[in-house]
Amino acid sequence: MYLLKLPEKAETLDDLKLMLQQALGLELTVIAPYLTALYTIKDPASPAATIIQSIVVEEMLHMAMDFNLINAIGGKGDLVDVAEKFKNLPEPLPYKDADGAIVSLQKCSIEQVKSLFCRIELPSEKWKDHRPFPAQPKDFVTLGQFYEAIWQVFDKLGEDIVLPDTVQYGLPIYQTGGGRLWEVDSLQKALDLITQNQLQTASNDISHEEPWGPNGMKEKAHYYKFLDIANGIIPIGDTYNMLPNCKPADIKEELPSDLNLLFDYGFSIIVDSIEQLYGKQADINCFFGMAMTAMNKIMKPLAYLMMQIPIDNNGYQDFVAGPSFIYYHIRNPDDEQGNQPYIKATRLARKLLDGNHYPCGTPEFKMLTTAYDGFQTITPYLLDYE
Secondary structure: OOOOOOOOOOOOHHHHHHHHHHHHHHHHHHHHHHHHHHHHEOOOOOHHHHHHHHHHHHHHHHHHHHHHHHHHOOOOOOHHHHHHHHHHOOEEOOOOOOOOOEEOOOOOOHHHHHHHHHHHOOOHHHOOOOOOOOOOOOOOOOHHHHHHHHHHHHHHHOHHHOOOOOOOOEOEOOOOOOOOOOOOOOHHHHHHHHHHHHHHHOOOOOOOEEOOOHHHOOEEOHHHHHHHHHOOOOOOOOEOOEOOOOOHHHOOOHHHHHHHHHHHHHHHHHHHHHHHHHHOOOOOHHHHHHHHHHHHHHHHHHHHHHOOOEEEEOOEEEEEOOOOOOOOOOOOOOOOOOOOHHHHHHHHHHHHHHOOOOOOOOHHHHHHHHHHHHHHHHHHHHHHOO
């Protein structure tokens, strides 16, 4: 699990940069178990799936917020370093006294939502004896404590740390739902972004709502959305019996193994495209053309295809394959012919289409076609931003 050596007492600009890099790491890391749970729900239009999808979108927003914040003070976010640690999952949630919560890739269940998802988003006042916890840059019990420490360091260091003309993005990345993103060119805008993140995670309102829902409507904060699922108020419904923490080595069969690899290529494209976007001011199509295409047109259909295929796991055939979230350096040649993984991905998807694995016209064939088209769509953007 991604965990930096954080300061006991945060006071300097370097401390703040380190904390924001840790925040980036936490936001990216929670997306993997959330997405895995989402993909295992058989009805993607169910209330539970819709709730988890809305939270994933807002976690993407929180990553963008953290990038705006770290760029505004002259730092540089590193998502690749975070993504490379995903191969080590499952690992303990890196909070102090995390109640044994394990960050793991599992099918959606009341236990997974209650023990992990609710613990990730837990409000400070809900922890144990309901005492309000102070800001804490290290050994934080809740995520809110950690972001409160970031807020306080920004406030203490003052307006002078916010630099002009840094790489920033605001609308139109997020404009109709799941929060608001604005450029950080003043201390107040930095503080307001942090507050939005805190309230979306765990509202401090008695209604358990936060004011940045779709189209300006109020909606429940993450913790309370997950709590509705954990308490059975929102039923999960039928799920695919995905092998927990499925690794490439666990999949012996060729087709699900290829689908698993293609999924991980899609995940790697998201990581690269977001980091590229914030490394230099770029056409916003870099985000929409790459990250969102990879999530919606590559990862989603490939995950559902994997979960249709039983795999033989040490003689037990009750499980289906699932995503691994292994990061590949998508632009770096990784074979003797000098092929980059994203080029190999397109070729592999084409090979699967030509392999008659799915009859033409079936839903499965259409899903694989969508993934192939997604890789083709992304290729020009990868070439443009090399």
